[in-house]
Amino acid sequence: MFTTACTQQTNFDSEELSLIEKEASELLSKYPEPNFDFEYSAQNNIAKLKPESVYVTKNGLYIVLNSGFSSESGIYVPREGIAVNTDDGQDPLYKALSKKVFSYEIKG
Amino acid sequence: MAPNRAGVTTIASLRAEIRGYEKSGLKGAAVMSALSRNHGGNANRYLFTDKHGWVDLRHFGKAAEMASSIGSVTTETLGLGNEVAQWAAEWGDDYRSGFSPEDISSNAAGAAFGDDYMDGSSSVSQSLDNWLNDAGARDPSDPAAGTSSLPATDPAVKGGANRGSSNISNSNHCPATASNCS
Numbered sequence: 001m002f003t004t005a006c007t008q009q010t011n012f013d014s015e016e017l018s019l020i021e022k023e024a025s026e027l028l029s030k031y032p033e034p035n036f037d038f039e040y041s042a043q044n045n046i047a048k049l050k051p052e053s054v055y056v057t058k059n060g061l062y063i064v065l066n067s068g069f070s071s072e073s074g075i076y077v078p079r080e081g082i083a084v085n086t087d088d089g090q091d092p093l094y095k096a097l098s099k100k101v102f103s104y105e106i107k108g
Numbered sequence: 109m110a111p112n113r114a115g116v117t118t119i120a121s122l123r124a125e126i127r128g129y130e131k132s133g134l135k136g137a138a139v140m141s142a143l144s145r146n147h148g149g150n151a152n153r154y155l156f157t158d159k160h161g162w163v164d165l166r167h168f169g170k171a172a173e174m175a176s177s178i179g180s181v182t183t184e185t186l187g188l189g190n191e192v193a194q195w196a197a198e199w200g201d202d203y204r205s206g207f208s209p210e211d212i213s214s215n216a217a218g219a220a221f222g223d224d225y226m227d228g229s230s231s232v233s234q235s236l237d238n239w240l241n242d243a244g245a246r247d248p249s250d251p252a253a254g255t256s257s258l259p260a261t262d263p264a265v266k267g268g269a270n271r272g273s274s275n276i277s278n279s280n281h282c283p284a285t286a287s288n289c290s
Contacts, residue, residue, distance in 0.1 A: 033132075034128075036134065036141065036142035037142075055145055059149075068193075070190060089265055091262070091264065091265075107194060
């Protein structure tokens with residue numbers, strides 16, 4: 001069994017992205033410190049993505065859609081004031097889906 | 109990703125991070141999962157030990173999480189499989205991470221920690237203290253860690269010190285005190 005990230009949905013319309021951003025902001029306000037074990041089912045649009053897990057770090061909120069041994073990919077919403085480097089050839093690799101919502105891939 | 113001066117961490121920082129997770133209510137494998145997840149980027153990612161060289165906390169945490177439930181041999185096999193798959197999938201990519209010098213030894217260190225040190229009878233913090241002592245952990249300021257020989261930033265970034273690859277085909281940054289590399 002090899003463990004690498006699989007293809008995932010990262011095509012969202014602007015309304016979906018706006019709703020994800022709103023719900024992510026709520027969670028980031030609720031959890032100002034890193035948290036890796038919290039309930040997010042009330043955030044319908046995040047839950048609808050059927051994430052493997054959702055967690056927050058000091059940098060933002062990660063919605064994990066696929067993960068492997070050390071690899072991971074999904075949706076990332078940064079905290080206010082956190083700059084996101086979207087240059088190619090980085091790890092993690094971030095791509096902007098909207099102004100405040102990004103897809104991310106960690107190779108590890 | 110591979111060891112670099114911008115990504116090193118201290119023993120105190122790792123201890124504080126683990127204590128923080130336990131304080132928040134996490135236990136056992138969940139603590140190690142949080143450790144791995146919190147180190148997806150370069151910040152505070154690499155700790156030097158005499159026994160394993162530079163330990164990548166993302167790999168260490170994941171391997172420990174898995175080994176605490178499925179054992180170290182299966183975990184190390186899965187970790188090796190991951191590197192092979194990553195190596196193959198990254199062919200031609202700007203960023204090549206498969207078989208970074210420290211990946212396999214970090215997986216082995218984490219698998220041993222999860223299998224041999226996390227026995228459920230003591231806290232992860234206590235287990236970590238034992239492991240840090242046995243592994244010969246050193247702060248990056250300790251000359252024996254050889255921090256000064258590391259590249260300044262992640263060498264796997266395109267255009268970086270290793271021209272877009274952190275893997276074993278490139279120069280290894282292995283201090284003389286490490287027993288697992290030459």
